[in-house]
Amino acid sequence: MNATQSCPATDGHDALSASFSTSYAGVLAFIAVAAEGSFARAADRLGIGRSAVSRSVQKLESQLGVRLFLRTTRSTALTREGELFLEGCSPGVSCILQALDEIRDLREGPPRGHLRISASHGFGRRVIAPLLAAFRAEYPQVSVELLLDEQAPDLAGDRIDVAFRDGLLENSQVIAKQLVPMQLVVCASPAYVQAHGVPASVDALSSHACIGRRLPGGRMQRWEFRVDGGEVSLQPPAALVFNDADLALQAVIDGLGVAQLPSYQVREALRAGTVVTCLDRHAPLDRGHYLCYLSRRQLPRRVRAFIDFSTQRVRALELDVISHWEARHQASTHEPGTQPAWV
Secondary structure, three states: OOOOOOOOOEOOEOHHHHHHHHHHHHHHHHHHHHHHOOHHHHHHHHOOOHHHHHHHHHHHHHHHOOOOEEEOOOOEEEOHHHHHHHHHHHHHHHHHHHHHHHHHHHHHOOOOEEEEEEEOHHHHHHHHHHHHHHHHHHOOOEEEEEEEOOOOOOOOOOOOOEEEEEOOOOOOOOEEEEEEOOOEEEEEOHHHHHHHOOOOOOHHHHHOOEEEEEOOOOOEOOEEEEEOOEEEEEOOOEEEEEOOHHHHHHHHHOOOOEEEEEHHHHHHHHHHOOOEEEOHHHOOOOOOEEEEEOOOOOOOHHHHHHHHHHHHHHHOOOOOOOOOHHHHHHHHHOOOOOOOOEO
């Protein structure tokens, strides 16, 4: 058979697959005996009995149809066929040793390799993407791929190392830790408030120009509130609808209506004074924004480095914009002349 011909199938199975278990043990034993020059020393090196090494080599010789060693009571030497076979095995052995060294480096050396991250569009753009330059400066041997998608990813199937999601992923095998609060705030521009006022209650939303958001599956995102200690979910009539949170925020800034958006989405606009919040006392319970990954065991150093880095940096952003509303309200009433960020 020449080099360009493919191996024939055996009973519908690949020949290599059919004989792999025998070949692997035999090749391993053969390389050990060739390196040590003795079946006994090869057995010690492999941590198995001498008879097991001898049987593995004999099976390999039978499979190949040649003798690989010349054995006497005093010595063990390679035959010419054995020398050729060892020469053919050497590149594969070198590749295996190199792969072992590389994996060892990944576990013990500086973080390196490729990192795949998943996040929703809003959180990815506003929170994660701005961190990547600093992360790459600290870990230059790690390349990063940020994938934005509103759908929860399949971490294993999509080969995602770290995912940032609102709420837990519906997968019991996923490790998830709450990274920052996931608050929903109703916001409007100062110009809109001056022209139309603010909704005095949740029910009053129906008389305001509400800006809705359509989710990837096609349904409208409902607005969530706490009223009298209970959870309320509603869908106010929408004057404008977008399938992108950034567009909804821009419409709010432009004075076109009110919208309920994640706190991280409106944080910068609040600080700039281009939007104010309302109905804060009815903000829903914190759902949590979570950092998710598959396993705590044997975590590659690049993944561990990014988890630690992003946890520290994101938490330092202070994305909690309406925590302790009652305490803030009381503080503002005792400080004349102060103007809170919320309405």
